[in-house]
Amino acid sequence: GPKVLQIPSHQIIDMGQMVTLNCDPVSNHLYFYWYKQILGQQMEFLVNFYNGKVMEKSKLFKDQFSVERPDGSYFTLKIQPTALEDSAVYFCASSRDISGNTLYFGEGSRLIVV
Amino acid sequence: GDSVTQTEGPVTVSESESLIINCTYSATSIAYPNLFWYVRYPGEGLQLLLKVITAGQKGSSRGFEATYNKETTSFHLQKASVQESDSAVYYCALGDTNAYKVIFGKGTHLHVLP
Numbered sequence: 001g002p003k004v005l006q007i008p009s010h011q012i013i014d015m016g017q018m019v020t021l022n023c024d025p026v027s028n029h030l031y032f033y034w035y036k037q038i039l040g041q042q043m044e045f046l047v048n049f050y051n052g053k054v055m056e057k058s059k060l061f062k063d064q065f066s067v068e069r070p071d072g073s074y075f076t077l078k079i080q081p082t083a084l085e086d087s088a089v090y091f092c093a094s095s096r097d098i099s100g101n102t103l104y105f106g107e108g109s110r111l112i113v114v
Numbered sequence: 115g116d117s118v119t120q121t122e123g124p125v126t127v128s129e130s131e132s133l134i135i136n137c138t139y140s141a142t143s144i145a146y147p148n149l150f151w152y153v154r155y156p157g158e159g160l161q162l163l164l165k166v167i168t169a170g171q172k173g174s175s176r177g178f179e180a181t182y183n184k185e186t187t188s189f190h191l192q193k194a195s196v197q198e199s200d201s202a203v204y205y206c207a208l209g210d211t212n213a214y215k216v217i218f219g220k221g222t223h224l225h226v227l228p
Contacts, residue, residue: 004159033215043205045215056215091160103216105152105160 002026006092006106007074013113018080021109023092025075032075033093033103034067036060043091049075050098082113116141116217120206123223129198135191135222137180137206149182149189150207150216160205163191176200201226 005024013019025032031050037043047057049067064083069075075094079086089110093103120137127133141147151163151173164173169184180191189206203223209216 001161035218042220043218045217048215058215093160102150102162102165103152103160104162107157107159 002029002104004092004094004104004106006090006109008109009107010110011112013082013111015084015113016081018078019082019111021077021079021090021092021111022074023076023094023106025092025094026096026104029094029096029104031055031095031098032067032069033095034077035091035093036088037091037108038088046077046090079111082111084113087111087113116143116147116208118206118208118217118219120204120219121222123203123221124225125222126225126227127196128227130195133191133193133196133200133224135204135206135224137189137191137219139187139189139206139208141187141208144208144210146210148209149180150209151178151180151189151191152205152207152218153202154205154221155202163204196224196226198226198228200224 007022033048034046035043045058047061048055066078089108091108092106095103117140121135148167150165152160153163154160164175166173166182169182172181178193203221205221206219207216
């Protein structure tokens with residue numbers, strides 16, 4: 001089936017540094033999402049992105065977070081600066097349309113902030 | 115608020131036994147929720163198992179079934195005879211056709227013994 005690729009699969013970073021998580025969504029998809037899952041906890045919605053804009057974000061999407069998809073390339077999640085509580089697995093997802101909400105997920109990027 | 119509650123895992127069953135993973139939802143801000151079961155097999159990304167967007171309907175895939183019950187706000191996942199290859203983490207989820215996010219349960223880890 002369609003694949004969503006995430007790079008890197010894991011990263012360790014010092015607190016206060018910047019990190020960029022990359023997502024290569026399914027080629028004809030228009031809606032892009034980031035989810036965050038802390039170890040042992042629920043996977044939670046962060047943000048949705050469409051047509052170059054954030055459509056909806058949760059309270060977990062702090063001011064230090066930003067998303068973009070320049071020129072149809074990777075859909076990125078940037079955290080600057082990182083904090084210890086940002087340690088989690090971040091899942092990217094994409095969908096072709098909004099009706100029915102069928103999401104295609106990547107395998108996740110495990111971020112460890114030390 | 116909107117939420118999903120599902121069977122706490124891990125759930126361990128023997129091959130060829132029947133399975134039920136319970137899921138109930140609360141959709142206080144969604145008039146017509148869409149309901150999903152997603153699955154993550156070992157080493158793979160989260161993928162859609164089945165979805166139902168109309169109350170009273172049943173969805174099925176790979177021998178799994180779930181019925182959208184609006185009266186009991188439930189969407190239990192069932193299979194008559196599990197296989198070892200069904201070992202995975204199963205997520206019940208709730209979505210809104212007109213919104214941009216899907217809300218996930220905590221996931222249920224299923225172990226099927228040979």
